[in-house]
Amino acid sequence: MSKIFVSSFAPPAIKNKPALWFILCGKKLLVNAKNGRPSIPVFADISKSGFTPLRKHHLGTYRKQHCYAAEIEETAEIPETMALQNIWGMFGYLDKHLFKVTLKAFHILNWDRNEQFCVQCGSKTENKSDERAKRCPVCGYISFMRISPAVIVLVSQGDRILLARSHRFKDEMYSVLAGFVEPGETLEDTIKREISEEVGIDVKDIRYFGSQPWPFPDSLMIAFTAQYAGGDIRIDESEIVDARWFDCNNLPPIPGKISIARSMIDWFVKKQGKGK
Numbered sequence: 215m216s217k218i219f220v221s222s223f224a225p226p227a228i229k230n231k232p233a234l235w236f237i238l239c240g241k242k243l244l245v246n247a248k249n250g251r252p253s254i255p256v257f258a259d260i261s262k263s264g265f266t267p268l269r270k271h272h273l274g275t276y277r278k279q280h281c282y283a284a285e286i287e288e289t290a291e292i293p294e295t296m297a298l299q300n301i302w303g304m305f306g307y308l309d310k311h312l313f314k315v316t317l318k319a320f321h322i323l324n325w326d327r328n329e330q331f332c333v334q335c336g337s338k339t340e341n342k343s344d345e346r347a348k349r350c351p352v353c354g355y356i357s358f359m360r361i362s363p364a365v366i367v368l369v370s371q372g373d374r375i376l377l378a379r380s381h382r383f384k385d386e387m388y389s390v391l392a393g394f395v396e397p398g399e400t401l402e403d404t405i406k407r408e409i410s411e412e413v414g415i416d417v418k419d420i421r422y423f424g425s426q427p428w429p430f431p432d433s434l435m436i437a438f439t440a441q442y443a444g445g446d447i448r449i450d451e452s453e454i455v456d457a458r459w460f461d462c463n464n465l466p467p468i469p470g471k472i473s474i475a476r477s478m479i480d481w482f483v484k485k486q487g488k489g490k
Contacts, residue, residue, distance in 0.1 A: 218276065218277060218311045219274060219275070219276045219281075219311050219312075219314070219315055220274050220275045221273065221274040221318075222272065222273075222274040222275070223271070223272060223345065223346040224272065225272040225280075226272070226280050230258050230259050231258060231280065232256050232257070232258050232279070233256065233257065233258070233279060233280040233281060233282055234254045234255075234256055234276060234279055234280070234281045234282070234315075235254070235255050235256070235257050235260060235281075235282050235283075235284055236254060236273070236281065236282065236283045236284070236315065236316055236319035236320075237255065237265065237267075237283075237284045237285070237286055238283070238284070238285045238286070238319070238320065238323055239285075239286050239287075239288055239290060239292075239298055240288045240298075241301075242298035242299060242300060242301070243298070243299050243300075243301050243304060243316065244286070244292070244296055244297075244298060244299075245296065245297055245298075245299045245304070246295065246296055247295060247296055247297040248295060251307060252297065252299050252303075252304060252307050253307070253308075254308070254312065254316075255296065260282070260284060264291070264293070265284070265286050265290060266286065266287075266290075267284040267285060267286060268284075268285045268286060268287065269284070269285050269323065269326050269327065270282055270283065270284040270285075271283045271284075271319075271322050271323070271326065271346075273315060273318060273319060273322070274315075276311065276312060276315055281315055281319075283318075283319035283320075283322050283323050284323075285323045285326075285327070301316060301317070301320060302470075302472055304316060305471075305472040314427065317427050317428075317429050318427070318429075320429045320430075321359065321427070321429035321431070321432060322346070322359065324429065324431045324432070325359045325360070325432070326341075326348075328431075329348045329357055332350035332352065332353060332355050332357075333355070333357065334350065334353050334355045335350060335352055335353045335355070337350050337351065337352040337353065338351075339351075339357070342356070346358070346359065347359075359432070360432050361432055361433070361434050362394060362395075362432050362433045362434070363394070363395045363401070363433075363434050363436055364392055364393060364394045364395065364428070364433050364434070364435055364436065365392060365393060365395065365401055365404045365405050365408065365435075365436050365437075365438060366390055366391070366392040366435050366436070366437045366438070366474060366475060366478070367390060367391050367392070367405050367408070367409065367417070367420075367437070367438050367439070367440050368390045368423070368437075368438075368439045368440070368478040368479065368482060369390070369391065369409065369415075369417055369439075369440050369441070369442060370439065370440075370441060370442065370482060371441070371442035371459060373461065373462060373486050374459040374460060374461055374462075375390070375459070375460055375462070375479065375482055376390070376391070376413065376415075376442070376447075376457065376458070376459055376460075377389060377390060377457070377458065377460050377465075377466065377468070377479075378390075378391055378412065378413060378449070378454050378455075378456065378457035378458075379454065379455045379456045379457070379466075380453065380454060380455065381453070381454075381455055383455075385467055386466065386467055387466070387467045387468065387469065388456075388458075388460070388465075388466040388467065388468060389468060389469050389473075389475045390475050390478055390479065391408060391409055391412055391413065392408070392435070392475075393407075393408035393411075393412070394433075401436060401438070402420050405417065405420055405438055405440060406420075409440075410445075411450055411453075412449065412450050412453050412454055412457070413447050413448065413449055413450075413454065413457045414445055414446065414447060414448030414449070415442060415443070415444065415445035415446070415447060416442075416443040416444045416445050417440035417441060417442060417443050418440065418441050418442075418443040419440060419441040420438050420439075420440045421438060421439050421440070422436075422437075422438055423437040423438055423439050423474075423478055423481075424437050424474060424477065425437060425474070426473070426474040435474055437474050437475075437477075437478055439478070439482075447459075462482070462483045462486045465479070465483075
């Protein structure tokens with residue numbers, strides 16, 4: 215992430231020092247709610263805070279302050295000075311490094327919750343002491359956190375971009391195309407397959423743009439740009455409601471600034487020297 219945040223699974227030798235606690239209750243984050251600006255709570259000892267974690271993990275250090283992830287019961291009593299916040303709602307309140315730690319906490323806790331039993335023999339697993347992994351004490355099987363790669367692609371044709379609307383989208387929103395990598399595929403293979411399957415066109419000149427962790431539950435979005443190479447739009451109606459070419463000055467509702475999809479669209483609009 216950077217030297218601002220140093221990742222580590224091993225807890226500090228000296229405990230009970232004030233630490234940042236990324237506490238999940240269901241799918242929401244527990245935050246301080248004073249002064250109308252949510253922030254990550256700090257505890258020296260979470261056992262004295264009134265919360266009993268179902269599970270907890272050391273994440274590393276943020277500006278040399280230790281960080282922990284913890285999960286509490288959805289029925290836990292929340293103090294008046296605190297609130298439950300949608301994780302994406304913390305974007306803009308936390309700096310980018312701290313927001314990434316929040317996503318890391320969500321991913322680790324979700325993995326821990328789902329890997330309580332061995333996939334080979336069904337025995338109760340235990341955390342390994344020397345790495346972030348689960349070990350079965352009966353058969354010895356070791357499982358690591360899963361990261362599922364997915365491509366997301368901005369396809370352009372001159373000064374127009376291809377945007378599509380999924381059945382899952384709300385408020386008539388359109389976005390760039392995306393899809394998961396299948397076994398045996400390169401990222402470039404996935405891009406060509408997904409675009410052909412979803413909208414029926416071919417692409418060329420595929421170039422890397424950037425990436426974004428998307429831990430819902432365990433994805434990594436790998437972003438690319440590509441040029442239109444041929445074909446007519448023919449949508450897969452099981453995946454897509456609509457897909458069209460849009461001019462930069464006439465864009466539909468698009469994703470919020472938290473997503474790499476929006477970063478790609480903003481980049482293209484700026485490159486064209488235009489605005490919405």
